[in-house]
Amino acid sequence: MSTRTRDMQLEIMRYDPEKDEAPWFQSYTVPCLEDWVILDAINYVKDNLDTTLAYRWSCHMMVCGSCGMMVNGEPSLTCKTFIRELPDKVRIEPLENFPIERDLVVVLDDVMQKLHKVQPYIMRKDDPPAEDEEYNQTRGQLMKFKQLTMCINCMCCYAACPQYALNKDFIGPAALALAHRYNLDNRDQGKSDRLNILADHDGVWDCSFVGACSEVCPKHVDPAAAIQQMKVDGAVEFWKQKLGISGDKS
Amino acid sequence: MSRRPYIRPISKTTWYMRNKRYKVYVMRELSSFLVGFYTFYTICALAILAMGSAEKWDSFLASQQSTGMVIFHGLALLYFLFFQTFPWFKLAPKAMPVQIGEKKLPDSYIIVGHYVAWVLISAFIFWLAGVI
Numbered sequence: 121m122s123t124r125t126r127d128m129q130l131e132i133m134r135y136d137p138e139k140d141e142a143p144w145f146q147s148y149t150v151p152c153l154e155d156w157v158i159l160d161a162i163n164y165v166k167d168n169l170d171t172t173l174a175y176r177w178s179c180h181m182m183v184c185g186s187c188g189m190m191v192n193g194e195p196s197l198t199c200k201t202f203i204r205e206l207p208d209k210v211r212i213e214p215l216e217n218f219p220i221e222r223d224l225v226v227v228l229d230d231v232m233q234k235l236h237k238v239q240p241y242i243m244r245k246d247d248p249p250a251e252d253e254e255y256n257q258t259r260g261q262l263m264k265f266k267q268l269t270m271c272i273n274c275m276c277c278y279a280a281c282p283q284y285a286l287n288k289d290f291i292g293p294a295a296l297a298l299a300h301r302y303n304l305d306n307r308d309q310g311k312s313d314r315l316n317i318l319a320d321h322d323g324v325w326d327c328s329f330v331g332a333c334s335e336v337c338p339k340h341v342d343p344a345a346a347i348q349q350m351k352v353d354g355a356v357e358f359w360k361q362k363l364g365i366s367g368d369k370s
Numbered sequence: 371m372s373r374r375p376y377i378r379p380i381s382k383t384t385w386y387m388r389n390k391r392y393k394v395y396v397m398r399e400l401s402s403f404l405v406g407f408y409t410f411y412t413i414c415a416l417a418i419l420a421m422g423s424a425e426k427w428d429s430f431l432a433s434q435q436s437t438g439m440v441i442f443h444g445l446a447l448l449y450f451l452f453f454q455t456f457p458w459f460k461l462a463p464k465a466m467p468v469q470i471g472e473k474k475l476p477d478s479y480i481i482v483g484h485y486v487a488w489v490l491i492s493a494f495i496f497w498l499a500g501v502i
Binding site for chain 2: 142216217330
């Protein structure tokens with residue numbers, strides 16, 4: 121473990137709903153070890169300099185998705201953002217495009233509702249397998265959607281999305297990627313039902329393929345790709361329904 | 371403790387100045403003006419052709435060979451290449467991934483396929499136009 125230290129100046133956005141009319145920046149000088157990530161520096165502030173700082177974190181290992189923040193204007197998972205890759209002065213803000221609850225904590229209610237709205241679960245039209253049987257899936261069938269299961273709901277993609285910034289009704293990258301994960305699952309039979317939601321207003325057609333969501337995704341889920349694929353699926357499904365030949369895989 | 375979430379304002383007119391990604395995106399979308407221009411331009415060309423006057427048609431063709439128009443078309447071509455063709459072909463594997471068995475077809479295959487199709491279709495149009 122490295123013992124070299126480097127003084128970093130952290131400019132952290134503060135907002136106390138009981139005192140402040142608007143957010144403001146507070147500066148902290150933090151003696152960082154070279155192998156620290158930004159989350160370590162924020163923890164240092166909390167433990168040694170200012171116990172009032174509010175922020176979310178849990179696992180420190182890119183699994184829980186709690187510590188997404190803006191680091192020098194870039195949506196980042198702070199447990200994955202090494203200070204050695206950053207200049208001496210770093211500005212840390214809560215994720216863009218979300219209301220600020222307090223300091224670096226944002227309100228995620230809207231996205232939670234959207235994740236639910238896209239019906240992210242296996243839907244069957246046939247009877248489920250008998251108790252002693254199970255849904256079969258080959259490795260090839262799994263590989264079609266496995267990357268999309270890597271999402272940890274850090275919401276960096278929503279902070280990067282200019283469409284969501286301007287139109288809060290847009291379902292958005294993570295929820296749409298999650299929906300596509302189930303559309304691609306061979307065990308699922310709800311694709312046409314789901315596409316009625318996804319290809320409607322505020323769904324995939326609101327995406328103008330800026331691609332920022334995929335660029336900032338710390339887990340390389342590539343929501344932009346999922347959305348473009350759903351545009352193709354939505355168009356195909358539209359014509360299938362028009363021609364009366366719609367039917368999900370069984 | 372009371373909840374009073376703060377919503378950061380966002381400019382409806384200058385949001386794209388926020389970072390380089392958005393600027394590149396807006397540059398891509400601005401090419402719609404050129405698309406609009408070439409649509410209008412094609413309609414004008416057809417209208418002149420429909421007049422049935424060889425003299426007016428020749429005059430239109432001659433106007434397109436002026437230095438100014440040649441430079442304009444050249445710059446428009448470069449704009450389309452850098453903000454439409456190259457980025458879209460690069461993104462094509464995202465919209466149309468191909469999986470064979472358990473393996474995904476490498477992105478480069480799909481990208482190269484697009485360039486090959488582009489060259490072949492362009493050659494066909496040039497052949498139709500009598501250029502080659």
